[in-house]
Amino acid sequence: MVLGKVIGTVWATRKDEQLRGLTLQLVREIEADGSDKSRVVVAVDSVGAGVGETVLFVQGSSARQTELTKNKPIDAVITAIIDKLDVE
Amino acid sequence: MVLGKVIGTVWATRKDEQLRGLTLQLVREIEADGSDKSRVVVAVDSVGAGVGETVLFVQGSSARQTELTKNKPIDAVITAIIDKLDVE
Amino acid sequence: MVLGKVIGTVWATRKDEQLRGLTLQLVREIEADGSDKSRVVVAVDSVGAGVGETVLFVQGSSARQTELTKNKPIDAVITAIIDKLDVE
Amino acid sequence: MVLGKVIGTVWATRKDEQLRGLTLQLVREIEADGSDKSRVVVAVDSVGAGVGETVLFVQGSSARQTELTKNKPIDAVITAIIDKLDVE
């Protein structure tokens, strides 16, 4: 999984039927110290993450292992909102 | 998923039988601000996206989770045409 | 999928039994304008592509969705020979 | 698989139900000579790896092939603690 920060939302009317009702968030990858990385992905939100929150997201086929995303054409999903990183 | 812009179309006569009838679009990845990235992929179009449109595409095994692409040797599919990005 | 150019062939006697009889081509990724990229992969040829031809190849689990590669330890397969790219 | 060093722990209260009870470690990829790489991932720990230890981790769908992670939205798992690297 990778750390990210929610930076916005994606709106689309014309889309695959299986995306209906899903929230698509723009997530910027971040470093362990919280600084921005350049890569931004679009991830389904399964935990109610808001803009500005630090999150954990999962990619690839494992992104289809949540209730919301099962069997859907989804390759990235937010699975946790981070409370704290203990970096030693 | 990743944001992209459709920049062209791929034509191929000699191909795997399972690709017959599918539209193969050239999609350039873009940043959240709409600027071009260097990576270009070939994706099946499942939503009628035209050249110049901003789209969402999915990669890997999840690209086989649409009606058009199920069980086919396809690793990228356009699943939405973007109306608007709210970036904060 | 990604665009590539066949640049050579790989020969191996000692190999997994499931690779027997498959043609392993060296494929250099190319840009949409036909210029070379640095990445080279080894892909199974399912369409009779020769050296110098521009091809489409698929990667990951989707590379196991052709008749030749089903259930085999193959993560890249050439699925089309490109006739023309319309880039606008 | 890739070599890494455990550099910390991730804490999250609001998360997908399937992550409950799993330890999420921050793992920095390292070179074969032990020097740091820039990429850091979050991996489930299946072998009791502590901070500072050199580990092996697996990514993608194969990360769901341990008892702890089966069928869960997990794309990285630590599967071994490295004793020694023989590099010639």
Place this chain on the structure above:
Amino acid sequence: MVLGKVIGTVWATRKDEQLRGLTLQLVREIEADGSDKSRVVVAVDSVGAGVGETVLFVQGSSARQTELTKNKPIDAVITAIIDKLDVE
């Protein structure tokens, strides 16, 4: 698949039960001309490849399609020892 050169061996006592008995080789990716790339992965050896040999390895879920690795938490496996590369 990708070309590589076996550069060493990984030793681990504390590991996932499914890794027992498998040889874990350090493999450096190489270019088609045989020169070193920077990326090193740890791959299961299914063909008896020794240090210094040029090999073919497969990654991702396809790495679980050999007899040795089926259903195991393995994302890279050596599937052939290269005799010759014809690069034109």
